[in-house]
Amino acid sequence: QVKLVESGGGLVEPGGSLRLSCVASGFTFSTYGMNWYRQAPGKEREYVAFISFSGGSINYADSVKGRFTISRDNGKNTVYLQMNNLKPEDTAVYYCKCRYGGMDRWGKGTLVTVSP
Numbered sequence: 001q002v003k004l005v006e007s008g009g010g011l012v013e014p015g016g017s018l019r020l021s022c023v024a025s026g027f028t029f030s031t032y033g034m035n036w037y038r039q040a041p042g043k044e045r046e047y048v049a050f051i052s053f054s055g056g057s058i059n060y061a062d063s064v065k066g067r068f069t070i071s072r073d074n075g076k077n078t079v080y081l082q083m084n085n086l087k088p089e090d091t092a093v094y095y096c097k098c099r100y101g102g103m104d105r106w107g108k109g110t111l112v113t114v115s116p
Contacts, residue, residue: 002026002105004096009110012086016114020081022096022107030074032100033057036081038092039109045095051079064090086114 008020022034033052039045049070050059058070069082079096093109 002098002100004098004105004107006094006096006107006110009094009112011113011115013116014087014114016086017082017084018086018112020083020094020110020112022079022081024077024079024096024098027098027100029077032098034070034072034079035097036070036079036094037097038090038094038112040089040092043092048094049081083112086112088114090114 003025004022006020006022008018010018012018031053033050035050036048037045038048047061048064049061049068051070051072055072060068067083067085072079081094083090091112091114093111095109096107098105
């Protein structure tokens with residue numbers, strides 16, 4: 001079955017960096033676009049970034065453009081989110097997502113906390 005497992009979250013000071021990973025299994029990863037979303041406390045889940053199956057098409061939410069970089073390694077079935085110049089408003093649970101079999105598939109998320 002489809003499984004997405006995020007990791008790499010943690011506590012970081014403002015201005016710091018983190019690299020999130022999402023390891024996928026149960027489907028042919030190299031043929032699917034992948035997304036990162038996040039959900040801050042008390043807020044709705046929001047889109048962060050997208051990367052196409054080949055990595056040739058990438059898109060970011062305006063709030064993270066210029067600070068976050070999405071990438072993927074199809075040989076490792078892994079999508080990454082490099083987050084630089086983190087701000088307190090980036091504090092959230094970060095999820096990876098793909099659309100498989102007509103359904104959105106989500107991981108369980110990894111918590112990122114940006115605080116002095």
